[in-house]
Amino acid sequence: MKHARGEFIALFRARWLACLPPSFTLGLRLFLRTTLQTLSAHEKLFHILVQLGISERFDKTFIDVMYDELEQKILDSCPGIWREPRLEMIRKAAKELEERWLSAVYGHRFSRTENNDWFKNAMMMVTGRLDHFISRTLVELRTSEIFDIVVDFPDTLPAIQDLRVCCPFLFPLSWLPGSLVTRVNQRILQPAADTDDIITFYVSLIRCLRIIDPQGVILHKVAPPIRKYLRDRPDAVRCIVKRMTDENESFMQEGEQVVPIQQVHEAYDDYTDPHWLPEPVDAGADFRTTRPMDIVSTLVSIYDTQDLFIKELQHLLAGRLLAVRNSPLDDEIRNVEMLKMRFGEAPLQVCAVMLKDMSDSRRTNTHLHGEQSHPLYTTVISRLFWPTIQPVPLKMPGQFKELQDGFEAEFHKFKPDKSLKWVPQLGAVSLNLELEDRVVEVEATPIQAGVIELFSERDTWDLEQLMQKLGGIDRVLVQSALDFWIGEGVVKNEGSRYILLEKAEAAKGVSQRPPPVDEAPRVDERDKQQAEQMKIYWQFIQGMLTNLSSLPIDRIQAMLKFAPGYNRSVQELAVFLESARKEGLVVFTNGAWKLEKK
Amino acid sequence: MKVTVKQWHAVAYWRWDTGAPGDQDANADEDAEEDVCGICRVSFEGCCPTCKMPGDDCPLIWGQCTHVFHMHCLLKWLNTASSKQQCPMDRRPWITAERKVDR
Numbered sequence: 001m002k003h004a005r006g007e008f009i010a011l012f013r014a015r016w017l018a019c020l021p022p023s024f025t026l027g028l029r030l031f032l033r034t035t036l037q038t039l040s041a042h043e044k045l046f047h048i049l050v051q052l053g054i055s056e057r058f059d060k061t062f063i064d065v066m067y068d069e070l071e072q073k074i075l076d077s078c079p080g081i082w083r084e085p086r087l088e089m090i091r092k093a094a095k096e097l098e099e100r101w102l103s104a105v106y107g108h109r110f111s112r113t114e115n116n117d118w119f120k121n122a123m124m125m126v127t128g129r130l131d132h133f134i135s136r137t138l139v140e141l142r143t144s145e146i147f148d149i150v151v152d153f154p155d156t157l158p159a160i161q162d163l164r165v166c167c168p169f170l171f172p173l174s175w176l177p178g179s180l181v182t183r184v185n186q187r188i189l190q191p192a193a194d195t196d197d198i199i200t201f202y203v204s205l206i207r208c209l210r211i212i213d214p215q216g217v218i219l220h221k222v223a224p225p226i227r228k229y230l231r232d233r234p235d236a237v238r239c240i241v242k243r244m245t246d247e248n249e250s251f252m253q254e255g256e257q258v259v260p261i262q263q264v265h266e267a268y269d270d271y272t273d274p275h276w277l278p279e280p281v282d283a284g285a286d287f288r289t290t291r292p293m294d295i296v297s298t299l300v301s302i303y304d305t306q307d308l309f310i311k312e313l314q315h316l317l318a319g320r321l322l323a324v325r326n327s328p329l330d331d332e333i334r335n336v337e338m339l340k341m342r343f344g345e346a347p348l349q350v351c352a353v354m355l356k357d358m359s360d361s362r363r364t365n366t367h368l369h370g371e372q373s374h375p376l377y378t379t380v381i382s383r384l385f386w387p388t389i390q391p392v393p394l395k396m397p398g399q400f401k402e403l404q405d406g407f408e409a410e411f412h413k414f415k416p417d418k419s420l421k422w423v424p425q426l427g428a429v430s431l432n433l434e435l436e437d438r439v440v441e442v443e444a445t446p447i448q449a450g451v452i453e454l455f456s457e458r459d460t461w462d463l464e465q466l467m468q469k470l471g472g473i474d475r476v477l478v479q480s481a482l483d484f485w486i487g488e489g490v491v492k493n494e495g496s497r498y499i500l501l502e503k504a505e506a507a508k509g510v511s512q513r514p515p516p517v518d519e520a521p522r523v524d525e526r527d528k529q530q531a532e533q534m535k536i537y538w539q540f541i542q543g544m545l546t547n548l549s550s551l552p553i554d555r556i557q558a559m560l561k562f563a564p565g566y567n568r569s570v571q572e573l574a575v576f577l578e579s580a581r582k583e584g585l586v587v588f589t590n591g592a593w594k595l596e597k598k
Numbered sequence: 599m600k601v602t603v604k605q606w607h608a609v610a611y612w613r614w615d616t617g618a619p620g621d622q623d624a625n626a627d628e629d630a631e632e633d634v635c636g637i638c639r640v641s642f643e644g645c646c647p648t649c650k651m652p653g654d655d656c657p658l659i660w661g662q663c664t665h666v667f668h669m670h671c672l673l674k675w676l677n678t679a680s681s682k683q684q685c686p687m688d689r690r691p692w693i694t695a696e697r698k699v700d701r
């Protein structure tokens with residue numbers, strides 16, 4: 001009897017189930033999803049499903065329902081939420097769902113108390129698969145968001161940590177580099193992107209990937225385009241150096257050690273390291289286990305030489321030192337000491353000398369003027385250790401000259417062996433102008449101060465006279481100084497003459513006050529210096545063009561690379577050759593450069 | 599109008615007062631070939647190979663023969679046997695000159 005019944009059921013199920021169309025699976029899946037919310041109300045339903053053999057036949061669908069539900073949960077609760085950990089929450093939800101669902105669907109057949117082991121085993125298997133599914137879904141989601149996560153790092157640390165927990169479950173993270181590189185190319189490596197932002201991004205990227213993938217395989221794949229791009233950005237060095245020395249900016253994380261940069265280039269083989277790991281299987285052919293580097297070393301290693309950095313540091317430090325008035329130098333000294341640990345003592349010797357000049361100057365000034373304040377404070381620098389300063393033939397007029405002479409005489413008494421040469425265009429002056437109806441307090445450059453000093457002798461000047469009085473300096477410099485005073489409403493322009501305004505006039509000039517020009521001369525100097533250096537290489541170029549008649553630019557660049565200290569890019573060379581062509585020194589034909597025949 | 603200078607932060611660089619002709623002329627020496635120590639070939643305003651800080655830490659020494667060197671360079675030379683206490687430039691006996699403090 002029992003046998004017949006079993007046969008009937010089997011036959012019924014086989015026939016009946018065979019009638020179901022393929023789309024039934026999908027329908028069932030969707031239907032089951034709707035029951036999830038009110039599981040306890042459907043006890044009977046699941047009983048029937050079991051009776052009909054559907055639970056057995058479509059068991060995969062029953063599991064799929066959980067996948068669907070979890071995926072939904074992840075997509076609902078995770079995208080864009082990076083500031084709090086999500087993984088734990090989802091895992092917990094999964095556990096709870098699984099328990100509810102499995103006991104509702106299958107649990108009734110086996111009373112839990114009796115068949116505890118079976119239930120546990122079944123659970124364990126499903127749990128493992130669900131966990132893998134969660135990890136994969138979450139990693140896929142975060143991978144698509146990785147760019148923005150990196151941009152917002154370190155606020156997004158929780159998301160990164162979730163990723164780190166997930167990643168080991170998944171064999172090669174092959175898709176992460178690909179999607180990241182595309183996004184990076186689209187968003188960051190663009191002419192419109194600020195160099196500072198690129199560096200910030202790179203730093204965040206390094207930090208993020210170090211958490212996700214400590215061996216650095218992904219970084220090794222993602223970083224080269226960024227590094228290459230930064231190398232070609234002319235202001236990258238300046239930005240890096242600026243941030244290296246900026247106290248608010250920290251390239252260093254807690255507990256990170258300063259690694260002297262020289263060591264970085266050596267091969268890294270530490271046979272005694274108990275934590276040694278073989279190269280990961282998904283590493284590229286050129287992957288090398290690199291010595292753990294801190295951020296600064298990584299940034300510096302973008303370039304082949306440190307010289308660029310040292311030079312930039314020197315410039316930056318010079319600018320900063322000459323800008324500080326009487327504030328203590330502790331910050332700068334600490335900075336230089338820090339950098340010494342990285343670059344070594346020798347390259348930073350110039351910076352040490354600069355700092356010493358500053359403290360010596362302070363001592364000299366106190367010695368000469370005593371403790372009471374004196375209008376003139378002179379920084380006496382050791383010329384060879386500071387960036388080259390282009391001489392400007394500025395002669396300070398009137399009381400400025402007297403101050404200078406007075407100081408020079410005192411200095412000579414103090415240090416009989418030494419004499420002073422003024423660098424009149426550098427520095428700053430704070431002035432008080434007492435006019436008939438008002439007092440103007442102003443911070444000015446020495447040139448501006450010189451100009452206004454001349455106006456105190458006489459009310460009306462024209463440009464030529466001013467230029468002559470100031471020692472024959474460039475017209476542009478005088479002009480911009482006059483513009484400054486016009487902007488201050490102290491001087492007005494009438495035809496070719498400039499007139500002092502003893503009484504203020506309706507201030508129409510104030511609104512169109514020209515932008516400050518302080519920065520400009522420095523930049524100028526740099527360009528001039530570069531041109532100077534290029535002159536040396538011109539001789540090389542001339543030589544090779546004489547010997548080989550005509551050469552394409554790439555060949556010239558390749559050969560110049562053999563010259564000591566040559567570090568120009570092809571673009572810079574092209575600009576230089578173009579200007580040489582304008583001067584009629586070379587001609588450009590058929591894609592090659594030739595010397596102009598004399 | 600009266601211009602009062604409250605504070606002027608100026609910049610100057612120092613040179614050794616070597617007493618060479620033209621030294622007083624402010625413009626002439628800008629382009630003039632830099633004076634270098636005859637021993638180490640480093641500018642007087644630089645420092646000798648053993649020093650790190652220029653200036654007072656690495657002073658010059660004047661001989662009666664009018665030759666000038668980094669003091670450290672010359673003392674090192676005089677300490678060698680082959681120097682025979684002579685000026686390395688003209689082989690006259692080295693006599694350190696009194697420096698006139700005033701120009």
